[in-house]
Amino acid sequence: MKKNKLWVICLAVCLVLVVILCFLFIKRFKFNFNKVEVEVNTKIDSKIVTACYGNYVKCNKATIKSDNIDLKKIGKYKVKLTASYKNKKKTIVKELSVVDTTSPEIKLENEEITICPNQKDVDVKYSATDNYDGDVTDKVSKKIKGDLLELTIKDSSNNKTTKKINMKREDTTSPEINLNGQAEMSISINSTYNEPGYTAVDNCDDVSSKVNVDGSVDTTKPGTYTITYSVTDESGNSASATRKVTVYQQSEKYGTGVIYLTFDDGPSAYTSELLDTLAKYNVKATFFVTGRAPGYNYNITRAYNEGHAIGLHTNTHNYSYVYSSIDAYFEDLNTISNTVKNLTGLESKLVRFPGGSSNTVSRITPGIMTSLSGMLLNQGYQYYDWNVSSGDADGGMKSSDVYVNNVVSSLGSRSYYIVLQHDTNANSVRAVSRIIEYGLSHGYSFDKLSLSSPTVHHRIAN
Ligand code: ZN
16 A cells, blocks of 8 residues: 555656656747837837747747837737747737827917907917827817916817917007098088097007097187097006197188199109199199109009099109290190100190299290290190199198198188199198098088189290
């Protein structure tokens, strides 16, 4: 019995030893997984799995090939992995997870922005992209924390990115007041002044109801009244605008005549503005043009196309040349006549002499005005002097107020007025709207000159 037992124990020990030796020395493939998760859009490489062929004493590095699984999609995959060493191979099937652990990226246009002191909504420019989800800009959430704006984005695998933008709360921009209607108005005495109003806007605050209007118009007393509009925003930035309202005495000067506005010496840089004003009131005027600023000739074409009369004022406007001889005068007149014809197709017969027909500068050629005035009429031209002068060519530029007053104080009960102005004088051009408003509100009408309209001839002095 005892011998038998010993023999069994001996056999068991031997078996265990054989098994241990087998484990130690039999050669086989061994796979070693560092990770069972593969980052999306990468490859299965040695960071994920390695293999070797050998035993516990020595194991030689084997190469690994995986089957072509699509690693572009998150999920669990059963992957066939084949290890090979020399001519030996072993294939196993392993479950691997394709995962996304990369955070999205937020790109900011500015890391610091200036906003209004009380601003609640902040509009910033940014874009967000994720390696797996693509463009995720519209999934970014915004949160204001004091002076920081936090932008946060989480991708579909819960990877999160946060970016912070510093917000400077400040307002240094002034409000803006815009007057409705004209900034310079004319009304007749004892009429009612209707305040045309204004609009006020500010980049940060609602200032529409905060405008302070200072000044008033006494329509019973002639004069110019100033109304001041001012407004201050919550950060102390302020703005103001003024309107000038002129109350005119009409009394005996109330008329029914026709006013012919005429403009000499143009075209110029101010002619466009003048044409805009005339268009606003639908008033037609007469332009006695020169060839001195051909860069503005497009305004001759525009004036003609908009229904104004185009007259001739000589090409050079050089007194010592145009009045040097009869031939010189007509040579110069023909030049501007051809210019007008080329621009408009019109053969203008309306003429104004430089300095008017009563000028005395022409005495360098005695009697020339007597000759020229007769010759023009004989050749089918008409020349036009004026019976109202704005004074806008009399030494130095004056304010629009002066030109307005010079004109309107000359209006009375005559049947027509030919008004002399120059569209080379900016303040004279800016007087036109008030002259028109005055004329229209006092019973006058406006027209352009033609061969059939009345004319004014001064007394010839040479
Ligand atoms: Zn002139």
